[in-house]
Amino acid sequence: MAPPRPPRGFRDFPPEVMILRRRLVSRLEEVFERYGFDPIDTPALEYWETLAGKYGEEAESRLIWRFQDPWSGRWYALRYDLTVPLARFVASNPGLQMPFKRYHIGKVWRHEEPQKGRYREFLQCDADIVGSPHPEADGEVVSLTIDALESLGFSGFRVRVNDRRLLAGVFEEELGLSNPTPVYRAVDKLDKIGEEGVYKELSRLGLGEATVGRVMELIGLRGRPGEVLPEIARRYGGNRRVAEAVSHLEEALSLVEDERVVVDMSLVRGLDYYTGPILEAVLDEPRIGSVAGGGRYDGLIGLFSGREIPATGVSIGLERIIDAGLELGVYSLDRKTVTRAAVVVLDREAYSYAWRVASELRRGGVNTRIDLSRASGQVQRRKALKMGIEILVFVGPREASRGTATVYNVRSGERVEAGLEDVVKVVLEAIG
Amino acid sequence: MAPPRPPRGFRDFPPEVMILRRRLVSRLEEVFERYGFDPIDTPALEYWETLAGKYGEEAESRLIWRFQDPWSGRWYALRYDLTVPLARFVASNPGLQMPFKRYHIGKVWRHEEPQKGRYREFLQCDADIVGSPHPEADGEVVSLTIDALESLGFSGFRVRVNDRRLLAGVFEEELGLSNPTPVYRAVDKLDKIGEEGVYKELSRLGLGEATVGRVMELIGLRGRPGEVLPEIARRYGGNRRVAEAVSHLEEALSLVEDERVVVDMSLVRGLDYYTGPILEAVLDEPRIGSVAGGGRYDGLIGLFSGREIPATGVSIGLERIIDAGLELGVYSLDRKTVTRAAVVVLDREAYSYAWRVASELRRGGVNTRIDLSRASGQVQRRKALKMGIEILVFVGPREASRGTATVYNVRSGERVEAGLEDVVKVVLEAIG
Numbered sequence: 001m002a003p004p005r006p007p008r009g010f011r012d013f014p015p016e017v018m019i020l021r022r023r024l025v026s027r028l029e030e031v032f033e034r035y036g037f038d039p040i041d042t043p044a045l046e047y048w049e050t051l052a053g054k055y056g057e058e059a060e061s062r063l064i065w066r067f068q069d070p071w072s073g074r075w076y077a078l079r080y081d082l083t084v085p086l087a088r089f090v091a092s093n094p095g096l097q098m099p100f101k102r103y104h105i106g107k108v109w110r111h112e113e114p115q116k117g118r119y120r121e122f123l124q125c126d127a128d129i130v131g132s133p134h135p136e137a138d139g140e141v142v143s144l145t146i147d148a149l150e151s152l153g154f155s156g157f158r159v160r161v162n163d164r165r166l167l168a169g170v171f172e173e174e175l176g177l178s179n180p181t182p183v184y185r186a187v188d189k190l191d192k193i194g195e196e197g198v199y200k201e202l203s204r205l206g207l208g209e210a211t212v213g214r215v216m217e218l219i220g221l222r223g224r225p226g227e228v229l230p231e232i233a234r235r236y237g238g239n240r241r242v243a244e245a246v247s248h249l250e251e252a253l254s255l256v257e258d259e260r261v262v263v264d265m266s267l268v269r270g271l272d273y274y275t276g277p278i279l280e281a282v283l284d285e286p287r288i289g290s291v292a293g294g295g296r297y298d299g300l301i302g303l304f305s306g307r308e309i310p311a312t313g314v315s316i317g318l319e320r321i322i323d324a325g326l327e328l329g330v331y332s333l334d335r336k337t338v339t340r341a342a343v344v345v346l347d348r349e350a351y352s353y354a355w356r357v358a359s360e361l362r363r364g365g366v367n368t369r370i371d372l373s374r375a376s377g378q379v380q381r382r383k384a385l386k387m388g389i390e391i392l393v394f395v396g397p398r399e400a401s402r403g404t405a406t407v408y409n410v411r412s413g414e415r416v417e418a419g420l421e422d423v424v425k426v427v428l429e430a431i432g
Numbered sequence: 433m434a435p436p437r438p439p440r441g442f443r444d445f446p447p448e449v450m451i452l453r454r455r456l457v458s459r460l461e462e463v464f465e466r467y468g469f470d471p472i473d474t475p476a477l478e479y480w481e482t483l484a485g486k487y488g489e490e491a492e493s494r495l496i497w498r499f500q501d502p503w504s505g506r507w508y509a510l511r512y513d514l515t516v517p518l519a520r521f522v523a524s525n526p527g528l529q530m531p532f533k534r535y536h537i538g539k540v541w542r543h544e545e546p547q548k549g550r551y552r553e554f555l556q557c558d559a560d561i562v563g564s565p566h567p568e569a570d571g572e573v574v575s576l577t578i579d580a581l582e583s584l585g586f587s588g589f590r591v592r593v594n595d596r597r598l599l600a601g602v603f604e605e606e607l608g609l610s611n612p613t614p615v616y617r618a619v620d621k622l623d624k625i626g627e628e629g630v631y632k633e634l635s636r637l638g639l640g641e642a643t644v645g646r647v648m649e650l651i652g653l654r655g656r657p658g659e660v661l662p663e664i665a666r667r668y669g670g671n672r673r674v675a676e677a678v679s680h681l682e683e684a685l686s687l688v689e690d691e692r693v694v695v696d697m698s699l700v701r702g703l704d705y706y707t708g709p710i711l712e713a714v715l716d717e718p719r720i721g722s723v724a725g726g727g728r729y730d731g732l733i734g735l736f737s738g739r740e741i742p743a744t745g746v747s748i749g750l751e752r753i754i755d756a757g758l759e760l761g762v763y764s765l766d767r768k769t770v771t772r773a774a775v776v777v778l779d780r781e782a783y784s785y786a787w788r789v790a791s792e793l794r795r796g797g798v799n800t801r802i803d804l805s806r807a808s809g810q811v812q813r814r815k816a817l818k819m820g821i822e823i824l825v826f827v828g829p830r831e832a833s834r835g836t837a838t839v840y841n842v843r844s845g846e847r848v849e850a851g852l853e854d855v856v857k858v859v860l861e862a863i864g
Contacts (some may be wrong), residue, residue, distance in 0.1 A: 147625070
């Protein structure tokens with residue numbers, strides 16, 4: 001009988017992985033809460049029409065898990081991200097006090113072709129500010145992104161920032177590209193295929209040589225906001241959208257003051273719904289694409305509520321971060337259990353006394369296992385050590401008759417016989 | 433434009449609900465970890481064939497969300513509980529060290545007709561011990577159930593225990609019922625329809641009057657294990673399965689010693705896969721059915737792995753517990769935010785200084801909001817109070833020029849102007 005598998009592209013998480021994932025999720029929750037975001041949750045399923053028309057052609061035709069309920073005939077979809085569900089949530093709850101700051105950590109599903117680092121089910125970790133059109137909201141999102149990545153153990157990264165209005169103002173209005181999508185698509189590959197590659201792709205699009213040259217020059221604009229933004233203003237500041245974007249970004253980024261923030265005219269981002277600032281974080285090493293991404297989407301909620309409600313936010317790419325952290329040795333899967341103590345029962349006769357010892361420890365706040373296999377003391381000990389449990393608490397007939405337990409500290413090798421009333425204290429001291 | 437809704441039978445959780453849910457989930461996690469259980473996760477989706485044939489007729493024909501992937505033509509199902517996925521997980525990971533103790537808190541989906549207290553998506557909170565056939569494992573599950581309910585704030589409850597072998601040995605072998613399922617179904621309704629109701633249902637099944645009388649007498653057997661188990665042994669102890677079950681339960685329950693544990697011959701439980709002890713917890717008030725349930729299922733994992741691996745566990749019914757806790761006033765939805773401090777910006781000119789104050793507070797571990805709406809100080813203050821935020825930190829031109837912030841403790845009415853370097857300390861003291 002071949003062992004059964006989870007569905008292709010889906011993953012099981014055994015304890016050593018879940019212990020790491022839970023630790024990282026807690027850190028993110030902590031940062032989100034520090035910034036005044038509150039948790040919400042929404043259903044895994046939405047009606048198909050809720051997601052339809054929000055993500056662009058590819059996502060909708062290929063990547064959204066959708067299905068028809070055989071009973072009702074109704075079409076449902078598994079959520080594809082947490083942003084459209086947020087927009088629906090805001091519209092469903094018209095009484096929310098604005099600005100509404102929520103974080104949401106939950107699974108999303110994509111019908112990807114499974115490959116390294118690409119999963120059909122993964123966690124998204126989002127923080128969004130609903131109800132503020134102001135640059136300080138975008139600044140807060142950038143600042144949160146930096147603190148989130150730091151709390152996850154990274155310091156070598158850049159936060160690339162651009163603005164959809166800059167792209168539209170410069171490429172569409174100033175350069176006169178009537179069909180800018182293929183240009184954006186080429187520009188978006190800069191990190192992957194390099195300048196030469198982008199140049200070739202642009203040339204193939206049939207733009208004049210002069211236009212290609214200007215595009216290339218534009219996407220070379222990249223650096224500290226204080227340098228790049230004035231340069232953009234100098235060149236294209238006469239364009240209304242450009243001027244708006246430059247002043248919005250200047251105001252937002254002046255609040256952040258972190259040299260890892262760069263304005264980068266080659267940043268595009270795929271999703272249809274962005275309307276203003278967009279951002280993406282990339283690690284210096286390893287080069288694995290973006291580990292966080294977001295931006296402003298002032299039109300999305302209005303699609304549900306009928307009145308425009310501005311919003312901006314970021315999604316931290318925890319899955320990629322975990323892959324990177326394991327690769328860099330920032331994270332490890334060393335911890336196989338949260339259990340700190342194992343009660344080793346040396347003789348069946350002592351079992352009910354050993355159970356009392358285990359109960360004491362649990363009541364005292366120590367994560368404790370007790371033998372459930374009727375294995376020999378040797379085997380119990382070996383299994384506990386294999387799990388990485390730090391404290392063995394031996395209970396045999398001697399301990400049962402004297403009302404004690406023998407606490408063995410695996411690391412130090414120290415062994416102490418303690419009275420039942422002191423076992424918790426002795427174990428807590430040994431754990432440190 | 434009518435506000436959009438989550439799908440029928442599905443729920444959004446706004447912050448005040450999520451804050452409560454997260455608190456209760458943490459408490460459960462803590463208890464599970466105290467008992468030496470480690471977290472795992474499995475996919476929301478399984479192949480349909482993984483779930484098929486495990487839950488009985490009704491679940492499979494009506495209650496499992498299943499669908500055909502339009503691309504691959506393959507049938508998938510949303511997980512219906514966490515037990516079958518655990519069995520599949522154990523079979524998928526043949527190297528697991530036994531006993532394997534895992535907890536799993538995650539959403540499951542059921543195609544129920546939505547009604548009060550019955551949802552199409554809800555959280556299951558399970559702890560299971562895989563690999564031990566021994567009574568002490570079942571005893572640990574009972575003990576864990578009690579501690580879990582206590583940690584959730586309840587003390588008035590009973591844990592009803594029975595054993596599938598008792599049911600089989602007595603009803604099928606001793607009473608000679610060849611088709612016991614409708615009898616079990618009638619017996620299972622005792623709590624709902626009372627003795628008279630069960631009597632009527634049994635009579636309608638065409639059993640002889642003597643048999644109905646014996647069934648009624650049997651299901652009246654209910655009480656402390658030390659009284660009921662010897663009585664069952666006295667009457668039916670000659671039956672091999674009965675003798676086995678009685679000695680298994682005696683050994684398991686002797687470890688627990690809690691007067692809320694009762695052996696109850698009318699406990700049946702619906703799921704097909706149980707093979708030994710079964711349990712169910714019910715609150716004394718309100719009478720809302722069981723709030724935890726579980727049992728031993730020694731055959732389930734073998735369906736996947738080809739070799740029998742014993743297992744036993746419990747599922748804590750957090751959704752019903754929340755409904756009950758809110759009804760009893762054990763829980764409230766008072767806490768609308770996790771934010772403790774709001775920086776009130778009294779003048780736009782002071783904004784970037786106010787931002788520094790907010791950054792200090794966040795770095796110091798205080799969950800902090802800062803104005804993002806350019807609202808008046810009055811409005812900022814009113815909104816913060818409405819959210820229940822305890823500390824207002826006023827920053828205006830005076831504070832900016834003096835390098836201070838004015839900390840206002842909403843509860844005490846105290847107001848202190850503190851230097852930037854002391855703001856964190858002052859706020860932490862005020863929060864207490």
